[in-house]
Amino acid sequence: CAYATIVSHDGCAITIYDHRRVLLSGSIHYFCSTDEMWPNLIKKGKERGLDAIETYVFWNAHEPTRRQYDFSGNLDLILFFKTIQNEGICMEFYALDHMFAHSRITVWVHNMPIIEFRTTNTAFMNEMQNLTTMIIEMIENEYGNVIGSYGEAGMAYI
Secondary structure, three states: OOOOOOEEEOOOOEEEOOEEEOOOEEEOOHHHOOOOOHHHHHHHHHHOOOOEEEEEOOHHHHOOEOOEOOOOHHHOHHHHHHHHHHHOOEEEEEOHHHHHHHOOOOHHHHOOOOOOOOOOOHHHHHHHHHHHHHHHHHHHHHOOHHHHHHHHHHHHHO
């Protein structure tokens, strides 16, 4: 899936270059290992037949204090994504809306009296939007070549 691969969905399956695929994926939680470990972990996954690496973006790791973000060291999402890309396999990541199952909502959000979890509570949605927007902008900055190569289809993809 690396390097401007054409990935889509036809209503029944993921397609890569118009061929239906079942992707075998495994999880690596980047923040639980050092960035020096990532290449070896990813390589081992690929050697064992994985087509994709999946991970969660944990709010509590990246924004432990309101508006103070950390994307350094083992929290460097872009370096993690590029390491996966360099191995030539796909990346799946689950952003903030999937973290509830793992109780990884940052503490300062829990302590906000106006927050209602698992709802469309405006205060909660606004707080979540801040980090989500930052992550998407980071990805767009690194993978903007997709937009250039594929025009409007690239923009929709990003």
